[in-house]
Amino acid sequence: MKIKDILVEIRALAPEDGQSAWDNCGVQVAGTLTEADKVAVCLEPTPAMVGACLDWGAGAVVTHHPLYMKPVSLGTPGRVLDVARRVMADGAWLYAAHTSLDVRPGGxxxxxxxxxxxxxxxxxxxxHTRCPVEASFYLDEPVSRATADIWARRASIHSVSQSGTGEVRVVCDEADWPAVAEAIVFAVGSRPVFYLRTLFAPCDxxxxxxxxxxxxxxxxxxxxxxxxxxxxxxxxxxxxxxxxxxxxxxxxxxxxxxxxxxxxxxxxxxxxxxxxxxxxxxxxxxxxxxxxxxxxxxxEEEMMRRFAQELSGRLSGVEVRFFVGSDPFRVRVRQ
CATH class of the missing domain: 3.40.1390.30 (NIF3 (NGG1p interacting factor 3)-like)
Structure with a gap:
């Protein structure tokens, strides 16, 4: 599966517009691979954990915690440099779904x-308060019932309609609009001129x-x-x-x-x-x-295990594996 399509599905499950202003969600290291058939999911991007994911053959590694909150120079020895070296050597992608995942309703x-x-x-x-967008565009031919049903089955789409003049209106969650737009382009075989407006209801x-x-x-x-x-x-x-x-x-x-x-x-x-x-x-x-x-x-370890299951259900032909982490705190019982 193409990396760009994998990123679309990750972002649909953890919309980046939901992240906090202080956070660093999204691509942490942009790889050179264009496709991947294995995606690893884990909580913490430690050198040992990321190394285990890459040894398994992951073309993309999705973590909860970012590689860094504030930019760290790659001239500075330490964890960030060690992880970046290994990921880049494999051409893999490193992605963090942090507060973007924390706030997703029902996530x-x-x-x-x-x-x-x-x-x-x-x-x-x-x-944040999220309101949907209404996208309108014109088609010379009527949208078929089958095509409209396919669009409407996408969880983020609220409605699809077409007027007698050929104007198509699609109401969807704002965060998922880029993916919806690509689906429309694929279905109609060209890129229409889209007119967007933010609606004030229903807002979540x-x-x-x-x-x-x-x-x-x-x-x-x-x-x-x-x-x-x-x-x-x-x-x-x-x-x-x-x-x-x-x-x-x-x-x-x-x-x-x-x-x-x-x-x-x-x-x-x-x-x-x-x-x-x-x-x-x-x-x-x-x-x-x-x-x-x-x-x-x-x-959060349980959260990421469940996230891996969600992601697996959206990535056709891609093996998604959750890598079990270890709590940095250990209980010592004196005998």
Missing amino acids: PAFWLGSELGLRGTQILEKA AVGFGEVGDLPEPMDFDAFSALLDRLLPAHARGYWTVSGPQPERVARVGYCGGSGSDLVTAAAKAGADVFITGDMKYHAAVEAGVCVLDVGHFSL
């Missing part, structure tokens, strides 16, 4: 809420973290046992509790990765517990809600 970053069956969910921290807010209600309230110990079962095996039983512990849990907030900044938002949203990683001492002292710090790695 794998929200796997925990899905597994808990949370109802009436709402975003804890809004990052996207952002970080989520809060919602459990199907049935549970006592705290029962909820803790349920959470343990959902976490990766290495993290079960090795997480901390801070803030006021409730007797029962009915409303749950969570944010994968480093979500300690959302503790106050979770409390204001009425959460009985807030699940995240990277909780700090002073934040724990001042927490107005019970915080369960299950670790940065455990929530």
Whole structure:
């Protein structure tokens, strides 16, 4: 499969316009390969992990965390240089889907809420508001029902219509418009003149973290046992509790990765517990809600495993493999 088509599908699952201003999503290293039949997915772009992906034969490696947040000179020895050297030597591509994936509505970053069956969910921290675009263009011939159905089956397309004068109108998610445009060009055999306008409805807010209600309230110990079962095996039983512990849990907030900044938002949203990683001492002292710090790695490792499954379903003829990482924190038990 052509690399450019692989990138289209990755961006459809993690739209780059959703990333935070401070982030570095997208292509980290542009390779020389034009096609790939293997794509590797992992959490962290360490030299060892990227090396394992390339040894497997990956033509593209998709990570969650970027290779760098701020530009790093390739004259500086260290991790960035080591990864760049190896990727470039293989002609491979390195891509990061970081906050662009974190905020995708219904995406794998929200796997925990899905597994808990949370109802009436709402975003804890809004990052962007996405509104669709309407693209209009003219065709001399009517769009066939089969072609219109093919376009409409794309998840990002809301409607397809054609007037008696030949004007075709397609309403789709703004982030997916480049891919939709290419699909239209392929179907009609030429590139029409597109006229675009942003619509004000329906618009969706996207952002970080989520809060919602459990199907049935549970006592705290029962909820803790349920959470343990959902976490990766290495993290079960090795997480901390801070803030006021409730007797029962009915409303749950969570944010994968480093979500300690959302503790106050979770409390204001009425959460009985807030699940995240990277909780700090002073934040724990001042927490107005019970915080369960299950670790940065455990929530995001599972997210990327699910992302790999999503990507596999979109890349025809390409083998997608998730490479299991390792938590940089190790628990030492003294005998």
